[in-house]
Amino acid sequence: MGAGTSRGPAGARATGGRGVKANDPSHALGLILVDELVRHGLRHAVLSPGSRSAPLALALAERPDLDVRVRIDERSAAFTALGMARTSRRPVALVSTSGTAAANFLPAVIEASLDRVPLLVLTADRPPELRGTGANQTIDQIKLYGNAVRWFCEVGAPEDAPALPRYWRSAASRAWAEAMGSPAGPVHLNLPLREPLVPDEGGSFDASLAGREGGAPWTSFARGVAAAPEEEVARLADLIQGTERGLVVAGAADDRDAPAVLDFARRAGYPVIAEPTSGMRAGPPAISTAEALLRAGFGDSHTPEVVIRIGKTGLSRALAAFLERCPRHVLIDADGAWLDPERNLSHLIAAAPRAALGAVPVDRGTTGWTEDWLTAEAAARRAVDDVLDQGMSEPRAARDLAAALPDGALLLAAASMPIRDLDWFMAPRRGLRVIANRGANGIDGVVSTAVGAAAVHDGPTVALLGDLALLHDANGLLMPPDETSRATLVVLNNDGGGIFSFLPQASHPRFEQLFGTPHGRRLEHLAALHGVEHTVVDEPDDLRRAVTRGGIVEVRSDRRENVEVHERCWEVVRRVLATGG
Ligand SMILES: Cc1ncc(C[n+]2csc(CCOP(=O)(O)OP(=O)(O)O)c2C)c(N)n1
Ligand SMILES: [Mg+2]
Numbered sequence: 001m002g003a004g005t006s007r008g009p010a011g012a013r014a015t016g017g018r019g020v021k022a023n024d025p026s027h028a029l030g031l032i033l034v035d036e037l038v039r040h041g042l043r044h045a046v047l048s049p050g051s052r053s054a055p056l057a058l059a060l061a062e063r064p065d066l067d068v069r070v071r072i073d074e075r076s077a078a079f080t081a082l083g084m085a086r087t088s089r090r091p092v093a094l095v096s097t098s099g100t101a102a103a104n105f106l107p108a109v110i111e112a113s114l115d116r117v118p119l120l121v122l123t124a125d126r127p128p129e130l131r132g133t134g135a136n137q138t139i140d141q142i143k144l145y146g147n148a149v150r151w152f153c154e155v156g157a158p159e160d161a162p163a164l165p166r167y168w169r170s171a172a173s174r175a176w177a178e179a180m181g182s183p184a185g186p187v188h189l190n191l192p193l194r195e196p197l198v199p200d201e202g203g204s205f206d207a208s209l210a211g212r213e214g215g216a217p218w219t220s221f222a223r224g225v226a227a228a229p230e231e232e233v234a235r236l237a238d239l240i241q242g243t244e245r246g247l248v249v250a251g252a253a254d255d256r257d258a259p260a261v262l263d264f265a266r267r268a269g270y271p272v273i274a275e276p277t278s279g280m281r282a283g284p285p286a287i288s289t290a291e292a293l294l295r296a297g298f299g300d301s302h303t304p305e306v307v308i309r310i311g312k313t314g315l316s317r318a319l320a321a322f323l324e325r326c327p328r329h330v331l332i333d334a335d336g337a338w339l340d341p342e343r344n345l346s347h348l349i350a351a352a353p354r355a356a357l358g359a360v361p362v363d364r365g366t367t368g369w370t371e372d373w374l375t376a377e378a379a380a381r382r383a384v385d386d387v388l389d390q391g392m393s394e395p396r397a398a399r400d401l402a403a404a405l406p407d408g409a410l411l412l413a414a415a416s417m418p419i420r421d422l423d424w425f426m427a428p429r430r431g432l433r434v435i436a437n438r439g440a441n442g443i444d445g446v447v448s449t450a451v452g453a454a455a456v457h458d459g460p461t462v463a464l465l466g467d468l469a470l471l472h473d474a475n476g477l478l479m480p481p482d483e484t485s486r487a488t489l490v491v492l493n494n495d496g497g498g499i500f501s502f503l504p505q506a507s508h509p510r511f512e513q514l515f516g517t518p519h520g521r522r523l524e525h526l527a528a529l530h531g532v533e534h535t536v537v538d539e540p541d542d543l544r545r546a547v548t549r550g551g552i553v554e555v556r557s558d559r560r561e562n563v564e565v566h567e568r569c570w571e572v573v574r575r576v577l578a579t580g581g
Contacts, residue, residue: 022205025158026193030055032165032209033189034093036172037120038065039217042093044456046081048074050097052137053124054197057095069455069483071448073475074101078108079445080476082117083452086435087410091118091179092452098125099137102144107444112186113148114439115252116335118179119186121149127157127192141190150185151178157192162207169211169218177221183335226334228351233359236330236349239306240268240362245369247304248272248280249323252438253311253353254334255279260354261310262286269364270308271373273319276402276413276422276434278311283428285366287373289380291424292573294318298376299325302369306330310353312339312438315423332356376577383572384425392540393565394492397555399425401464401490404544407431410457412450414465415441416499417562418492422464425569443469447476447489454487460548461486467493470552471521477530488550490543493523494557501559502566516559527552 022028033056034042044067045060047053060068071077074096085092096102102123112119125131126138143152153171158164175187196203212218228236240246248265250258250272258279265272265285273290274280281288293299299322306328313319323329324342331339336350349356388396398413398421405411413419413436422434437449446469454461470491479485492498500506500515512518527534533551537543546553 020209022209023199023201024196024203024205025160026055026195026197027199028160028165028205028207028209029155029158029168029191029193030059032168032211033122033172034059034063034066035211036169036218037093037176038063039211039215040173040176040221041090042120043067043090044081044084044088045069045093045095046071046077046084046452047095048072048077048097048101050101050124051197052126052193053095053097055193056122056124056191058198060093060095067455070480072478074104075107075445076448076473076475076478078105079448079473080452080455081119082108082112082437082445083412083449084456085112085119086115086117086449087453088456089118091120091176093120093122095122096124097137098123098141099139102141103139106145106148107440107442109145109186109188110148111437111439111442111445113150115437116183116185118184120175120179121145121186121188123188123190125190125192127194144190145186145188148186149188150181150183151175151187153187153189155189155191157194160205160207165207165209166218173217173219173221176217177219180221180223182223182226183337225352225355226350228349228356228359232349232351233356236356237360237362239328239330240308240360243306244269244364244367245304246270246306246308249307249309249313249319250274250278250280251309251311251313252436253278253280255433257310257353258282260358264357264360264362267364268360268362269367269370271370271377274428275311275313275315276419276426277436277438279433281426281428282430284374285370286428287377288426288428289377289384289573291316291318292380292384292570293376293577294322295570296574296577298577302372308332308357314341314438314441315420379576380573381427383576384569385427387565387568387572388425392538392555394494394498394555394557394562395421395425395565395569396540397490397492397543398422398464399427400540400543401462401547402426402432402434403429404547405432405462406460406548408459409433409548410435410453410459410461412436412446412453412461412463414446414463414469415443418464418466443472445473445476446470447473450487450489451476451479451485454485460488462488462490462547464490464492466498467491467495467519467521467523468497468517470523471519471526474526477526477532481531486550488546488548488553490547490553490555491523492557493554494559494562495519496559498557498559498562501563523552523554
């Protein structure tokens with residue numbers, strides 16, 4: 001990667017800090033920011049081509065210890081970085097040139113903000129003298145992402161002054177700390193850069209670039225697992241010890257809490273309504289058929305006296321209505337996040353669920369209440385599985401995919417029916433990590449998120465998504481030819497937005513035009529354009545074989561039939577509960 005190479009691999013020498021030379025202020029800023037972030041643990045960067053950002057691109061590319069990926073489309077770049085950061089739980093650097101390039105990051109920045117994914121957004125900008133003048137490719141980038149970032153810093157135009165390298169290292173340290181703070185999320189450094197943008201061989205930069213000795217960060221940052229105050233644990237323990245009819249509801253949560261929460265649930269005798277992203281749908285007392293049970297009215301006779309909730313729910317109207325009725329509703333969240341769409345929280349405990357629930361002494365074990373839920377789960381599971389076993393369908397594809405993936409696989413589920421089908425039909429299992437962009441529930445960026453996740457996940461990575469989600473992020477397939485992706489995209493192709501057929505507008509005379517939006521596109525053509533494998537799967541056995549093959553695996557479906565198979569599942573569970581078995 002071209003410029004600056006006459007000085008050898010400048011980035012590699014920058015790691016030690018001593019004796020590193022920069023040729024000009026923009027060059028120095030690029031080298032120092034990247035060096036400081038690497039000292040904190042940066043391993044991956046995604047960038048898009050541009051001139052103003054050249055000092056950053058070159059500094060990143062010169063580091064042998066960094067994985068740098070390039071995407072032509074900035075929206076796709078941002079979701080690729082999001083997929084990497086979500087999967088690795090570590091900040092990923094995202095770099096753009098000035099102008100609308102930076103604006104295209106917004107959807108992914110919003111998702112990162114709402115779902116607490118650490119991202120380091122580095123936007124190159126024009127220096128102050130060119131702003132507001134009609135200068136080329138210049139927009140107002142100050143606080144471009146509004147409240148969606150944890151921290152914004154207008155870094156200012158670099159100069160050759162002794163105090164500046166220390167300021168840049170400190171700012172990079174703070175960016176890292178804010179991204180990994182409580183709550184984690186995106187940060188935005190806006191970097192006005194003056195020419196020369198490619199190192200000036202004849203130039204000089206005199207201030208020392210040295211970082212801390214031994215490759216240490218300028219200001220290191222550590223965040224521990226948030227414990228609950230002792231009195232709060234004691235109050236929680238009283239409540240739980242005194243309440244047999246309790247339930248754990250685990251939504252989109254940190255799956256590292258799963259072992260401690262499941263252990264707590266077993267000790268307390270509380271069933272766990274476990275959404276797939278919680279990592280808690282892993283055998284008893286996890287309930288995998290909550291949707292069918294609640295739709296069948298099981299919750300009317302089994303209203304808990306206390307709900308302990310972990311993470312964000314929102315996939316199910318039936319669950320939302322159920323939560324509204326629960327008299328005591330405790331949310332335990334490591335950041336104390338206000339997750340309360342039902343406006344019914346009675347307690348919010350700002351602590352890591354594994355710390356708070358792990359500290360609660362209770363040893364009630366299985367009770368009649370637990371048995372009731374587990375018996376209903378077993379009956380509903382059998383009934384739903386019998387319906388799904390009758391032939392290929394969208395819910396069956398979701399169920400079978402989750403069951404067929406090998407241990408160590410990662411499954412990304414797209415909004416909005418794929419993640420619901422997974423929630424409503426996936427059987428309990430261990431060994432599978434399920435992720436989803438649930439912060440804003442967008443259908444955007446799914447392909448890119450999957451490709452990013454696959455880049456850092458050590459095992460098979462598969463996405464389950466709809467046809468509109470695929471087409472919406474078709475540019476996610478626009479990768480350099482030498483970058484082979486290990487992601488498999490299982491596309492439920494119902495020629496439009498299947499979710500809308502479940503909603504009241506389904507009977508509107510202009511439904512197809514306004515909501516269904518059939519496109520008639522042949523996915524094999526998209527696959528061919530990008531040199532990606534494409535397979536159509538009709539038989540359930542073929543799906544199982546195809547899931548880790550890579551490329552696009554298409555399951556064709558019909559939106560009307562899809563509504564019918566869902567209805568059959570709900571109906572059969574209603575009947576089974578009514579007849580007591
Ligand atoms: C960026 C964005 N635009 C629009 C929506 C609204 N929306 C929700 S689901 C959906 C249709 C999704 O269709 P598809 O991906 O084919 O999945 P299906 O509903 O057919 O399962 C749309 C447009 C959204 N969630 N995000
Ligand atoms: Mg669709």
